[in-house]
Amino acid sequence: MILLNDFKQQYGSLKNQIFEAIDAVGQSGWLVLGKEVQQFEELTQSLLNCYYSIGCANGLDALELALRVLDIKPGEKVLTTPLSAFATTLAILRAGGKPVFVDVDETGLIDLKQCEIALQNNQEIRFFIPVHLFGHAINLGQLKHLKEKHELLIIEDCAQAICAKSKEIYVGSIGELAAYSLYPTKNLGCYGDGGFVTTNNFDYAEKVKCLRDYGQTAKYEHKFLGLNSRLDEVQAAILNRALLPKLAEFTSRRKQIAKLYLENITNDLIQLPRIPLDSDSVWHLFPILCENRDELQTFLKAKGVQTGVHYPTLITDQIALHQNQNNYEIIGSLSHAKKFAQYELSLPLHPFLTDAEVEKVINQCNQWEL
Ligand SMILES: *Cc1c(COP(=O)(O)O)cnc(C)c1O
Numbered sequence: 086m087i088l089l090n091d092f093k094q095q096y097g098s099l100k101n102q103i104f105e106a107i108d109a110v111g112q113s114g115w116l117v118l119g120k121e122v123q124q125f126e127e128l129t130q131s132l133l134n135c136y137y138s139i140g141c142a143n144g145l146d147a148l149e150l151a152l153r154v155l156d157i158k159p160g161e162k163v164l165t166t167p168l169s170a171f172a173t174t175l176a177i178l179r180a181g182g183k184p185v186f187v188d189v190d191e192t193g194l195i196d197l198k199q200c201e202i203a204l205q206n207n208q209e210i211r212f213f214i215p216v217h218l219f220g221h222a223i224n225l226g227q228l229k230h231l232k233e234k235h236e237l238l239i240i241e242d243c244a245q246a247i248c249a250k251s252k253e254i255y256v257g258s259i260g261e262l263a264a265y266s267l268y269p270t271k272n273l274g275c276y277g278d279g280g281f282v283t284t285n286n287f288d289y290a291e292k293v294k295c296l297r298d299y300g301q302t303a304k305y306e307h308k309f310l311g312l313n314s315r316l317d318e319v320q321a322a323i324l325n326r327a328l329l330p331k332l333a334e335f336t337s338r339r340k341q342i343a344k345l346y347l348e349n350i351t352n353d354l355i356q357l358p359r360i361p362l363d364s365d366s367v368w369h370l371f372p373i374l375c376e377n378r379d380e381l382q383t384f385l386k387a388k389g390v391q392t393g394v395h396y397p398t399l400i401t402d403q404i405a406l407h408q409n410q411n412n413y414e415i416i417g418s419l420s421h422a423k424k425f426a427q428y429e430l431s432l433p434l435h436p437f438l439t440d441a442e443v444e445k446v447i448n449q450c451n452q453w454e455l
Contacts, residue, residue, distance in 0.1 A: 087390045087433050087442050090270050094437040099327040103276070106322035113318075118298070121321035126281070128329055132248070133255055135263075135283045137290035140316030141297045144244045144266025147280040148176030148214065150314065151240040151262040154292045155212070157182050162414070163212040164203065164237075166195040167399040168422045172266075173216055173242050174400045178412065185210060185414045186401055189422045192359045193372060193429070194218050196421070197227045203416040204235045213237045217246030217256045219395070220272065220339070220369035224361050225251035228259050240264060244280075245369040247273050248336055252363045257283050262293075267316075267324065272339070272369055273332050275320040335436035336367050342434055342443055343368040349447045354455065355381075356428075370395055373450075374428040381453055382430055388449045393431040399423065 096103070110121060122140045129138040141147050157163070159181040165173060167186040177184045187203050190196040195215050204210055213232075215223050232239055239260035243249075247265060249256045257263030265271075267279030282293050292309075295302055300311025343366070347357055356374040360366055372395060375381045382392050399422055406412055432446055 087438070087446060088435075089391050089393050089431065089433050090435050091437045092269060098437075099331070102327035102330075103323055106326040107319055109326075110318045110322045116318050118315055119318050121318045121325060122316050124325050125316065125321040125329075128325060129281060129283070132329070132332075133257060133283055135257065136285045137287070138281055138283045139290060139293040139297065140279070140281045140321060141293070142280060142312075142314040142316065143278045144170075144242075144264060144268060144271075144280040145172040145176055145179075146297070146312060146314040147264035147266065147282045148173065148240065148242060149179050150293050150296050150312065151264050151282050152176060152180035152182060152212070153296055154289050155238050155240070155261060157212060161212065162207070162210045163214055164200060164210055165214045166216050166218070166422070167401045167415075167419050168193060168396060168425050169216045169218060169242065169400065170244065170396070171400055171403060171405075172244075173214060174406070174413075176264075177214065182212065183411075183413060184400075185416060186419065187416050188419045189425065191421065192221060192361045193421075193425050194221060194223050194361055197224065197231060199417055200231060204231070204237075207416070208235075211236070211238055213239045214242055215239070216242040216244075217249055219358070219372050220246050220249055220367040221361050222246060222249040222251040222256045222364040222366065224363055225254050225256070225259050226363065232259060244268075244271060246367055247271070248332070249367040250365040251361070253365075261286065262289055267320070272336060272367055273324070273328060275324050275328065277317075277320060279316050279320045279324070281316065331436075338436040338438075339368040339434060340366075342438055343371055345443050346371055346432060346434075346447065350450045352451050352453060354453065355450060368434055371432045371434040372425075372429050373432060374424070375430055376428055377455060378428050378430050380455070384453050385446075385449055390446055390449055391433060395429060395431050397426060399426050402426075
């Protein structure tokens with residue numbers, strides 16, 4: 086079976102570094118918020134060209150921490166997308182905000198033109214969480230324009246798009262803060278849960294550090310009602326020694342595979358991914374659209390190709406959201422987002438795919454007929 090993600094192969098190739106990492110932490114005698122987390126923060130600062138990086142427990146918390154740093158008030162509206170991991174919206178609700186959903190465009194990312202209209206008509210909206218979905222960079226020029234015109238406070242959800250660029254600028258550079266997940270399936274994943282927040286603002290960085298550690302400013306001095314959301318030393322050590330040194334190589338392999346798919350899948354029944362203008366994508370996923378998605382998925386499975394669906398249910402259709410009708414708002418129709426929920430299929434895309442496996446996926450896609 087050609088897998089969507091192959092963690093056994095990853096472990097096989099990184100085993101020595103992972104053992105060294107665990108050993109180093111054990112030998113150090115320091116298990117939480119120590120030298121390894123600090124080094125991880127320094128490494129990601131220089132990788133992403135930002136002033137501050139702060140490790141935390143997961144991507145959901147990274148988003149919640151960022152919203153709380155911006156002092157969101159109960160019921161304040163946050164513009165966001167209905168097509169993402171549920172965590173994007175869950176973070177807004179947990180921080181006390183009210184998600185306001187706008188449709189995506191043909192790329193699957195939130196439609197910035199629709200956002201512009203929504204913001205014109207709803208001047209009270211101050212917060213915006215765009216998601217760099219599938220590894221694509223949303224157009225940062227347009228995002229910056231929107232931010233300045235409407236004086237928005239932006240948190241970029243970069244969970245799927247570490248190192249993606251829009252016209253040579255990294256995602257995460259336009260927002261007040263950016264949130265990353267280190268969940269194993271992400272382009273930079275650890276051996277369990279992890280996340281981090283980046284920002285160029287000193288005060289925001291200090292407040293994230295405080296909020297991730299019970300809201301304490303010094304030991305046993307609690308200034309805010311914080312979270313327990315710390316990145317483990319063991320996870321940071323594994324990232325520093327095993328995964329971060331491989332990120333550039335893994336990302337370029339992802340780009341290579343995406344290029345092969347784009348150039349060689351030629352079945353008229355399959356619509357290849359559309360990419361936002363100026364995006365240098367890091368291809369977290371390879372999302373195709375197919376009107377007979379379920380048949381194609383069954384066919385590929387029978388041929389030994391595992392696929393995924395991102396996402397089968399829009400966030401606006403999730404039961405958890407409907408517990409309270411006043412929980413959220415939808416502006417306009419969500420017709421593009423619905424199309425993704427109905428027709429999207431993700432082909433295998435990970436750094437350990439061989440050329441022969443990529444070729445097999447391409448051939449099977451091309452051979453499929455109704
Ligand atoms: C994975 C993901 C998250 C949540 O990250 P966790 O580490 O799983 O909490 C948030 N947003 C997006 C877009 C994601 O893909």
